Amino acid sequence: FLYRCLENRLDRRCPAAKRQSELESRRATENRVERTAIQMMRPVQKSVCALIVLTAFLAFLYFHVWLPKPYNVVDLRHRPDQLPELLLLDHLLVPDKKYAHIAFRIKEEVLELLPKNSCQCEVQASLNLPFRKELFGQEYSIEFSNAFKPSDLEDVNRKREQEYRSHQQKSHSPLDQLIIVQANSPLEYPVQGVEVRPLQTILIPGLSLQAAERTLYQVNLTATMGTFDVAAEVEGVKVEREGQMHFSLSGSQLDNLNRQMQFVTYTNTLFHPNTADIVQFSTDEHRASFSIRIRHAPTPKLYDPGSSRGGASEGTYNISALVTIATKTFIRYDKLQVLIDSIRKFYPTVTIIIADDNRDIEHVQGPHIEQYFMPFGKGWFAGRNLAISQVTTKYVLWVDDDFIFTPRTKVEKLVDVLEKTSLDLVGGAVRELIGYTTTYRQQISVQPGNERGDCLRIRQGYHHVIEDFPDCVVADGVINFFLAHTEKMLQVGFDPRFNRVAHLEFFIDGLGILHVGSCSNVVIDHASKIKLPWLISVKEKQYAKFRYPNSTDESTKNKLSLLYFKNHFKCMTGN
DSSP states (O other): OHHHHHHHHHHHHOHHHHHHHHHHHHHHHHHHHHHHHHHHHHHHHHHHHHHHHHHHHHHHHIIIIISOOOOOEEOOBOOGGGSOOOSOOGGGTSOOGGGTTOOEEEOHHHHTTSOOSOOOOOOOOOOOOTTHHHHHOOOOOOOGGGGSOHHHHHHHHHHHHHHHHHHHHHHOOGGGSOEEEOOSSSEEEEEEOOEEOTTOEEEOTTOEEOOOOOSOEEEEEEOSSEEEEESEEETTEEEESTTBSEEEEEESOHHHHHHHHTTEEEEEOSOOSEEEEEEEEEOSSOEEEEEEEEEOOOOOOOOOOOOOSSSSSTTOSOHHHHEEEEEEESSOHHHHHHHHHHHHHHOTTSEEEEEEOOSSOOOOOSTTEEEEEOSTTOOHHHHHHHHHHTOOSSEEEEOOTTEEOOTTOOHHHHHHHHHHBSOSEEEEEEEOTTSOEEOOOEEEEEEEEETTEEEEEEEEOOSEEETTEEEEEEESBOOSOEEEEHHHHHHHOOOTTOOSSOSHHHHHHTTTTOOEEEEEEEEEEEOOOOOOGGGOOHHHHHHHHHHSOOTTSHHHHHHHHHHHHTSOEEEEEEO
16 A cells, blocks of 8 residues: 555656656567567568569560560562573564664574574484494484373373472572673673583673774673684674684674674583583773583472362372371380371371381381381481482471371471472471470571681571461471471481481581471470389380480590581580
């Protein structure tokens, strides 16, 4: 009682002290609450920061990897105007209005040497000399159209002409176009596109002189592999050294001289199957050079596309007539059979070619299957060469022996791309068991070096998107699932010295030859490589030993030595 009275008395006497005490108590409570809140917020702040960092990283990954690149779209479709022009046309001998008044005389003996853009297989009459057949052989003529029934010939000719035009469009290059250089200098001459068959004669188009007025005009022509002449003689023009490598024309009338130059011919006299003659064209004050290409015209190799259900559009191609599926197998006969079974679900009559270099061989049975055996362990690229060499269709589809066809493996889509573009080879996409799909698109380039060699540069990526095929791009190398023109694959070939590990080496050899594309909308499955260690079979262990050699293995050394010596590379960079 006394204590409470004393406390009340103190409270009444010191109200300021009481308020100070209450204030300190509240501050202490607030500090405890604040510290507790801060302790509770720290884990939340850490989680939010981690989430922000993860979101930023995923956004960067999306924009860098999956977002379409801002490449230009390029039209690779065939154009009718890309066909090569014939040099000898009727209008070349018919004067234009400017020279219509100038008289000339045709030289029949030279005119007969010019190509007529038509030919006949006729046996030339010759003297009946003793032992002529034994000394010179027997001349003969064969009409190949006689091999077809008259009822089939019209359809054969139609498809043949279609394939020939397609071949011309694919093989024609802008470098083959005839370009006439206008008279920036007084001399006008063809820059490129002039071509002559070995030991044959042509008119040289586009020769002209645009000079100031003078009393005498003269031009000179000099060649190293042929001679010059004129197919007609124009009045008032002097022709010197006809039929020689050094040739000149002169006259007092410029129009007459230019008309005479329209009749100048070139005859190749030094045989070479594929070269060029650099012609010097000059006056007293000016000099120019142009090339005349000398070569045999490439012989087309056409393939019968077979009968289709309609026009040449996706889904109407005769895949069995156009495509052969090729693969190389080693040890994994079980996976090979899975591949064959999956192919037959979608393409029951397509020919399958198998190159086999197993020690213990097993014969693969079934219709439309061809199996070719090699010595044991002959190698990866040797097997490719063997398989491709037996293909008789326009296209070949290369697959690994552990791939699996699915409804997304639409070969027709790849055929459509090759039929409608200038591409020689187009890859698809491979899907792994975990769902990851890859196209393995590569950019390959060579940087000039010194006497030690050049530098090889390989980067993931592609060059540009293909117009009308939004899922397809142009690259230099693609994954091990591709459709290609058979002739182009044979042209590049697979170096059999790459026997264990190789893939991009084929595309390196094909630089400048192969026009390569890649389409992500044609997908094939890959058999699972994920296995528990105790479930791996003896054959799988044996296969892995050959397929995945270590860095000290002789095959790895051989691969590097080939890139160094054969391809003249001193080093390589890649990502």
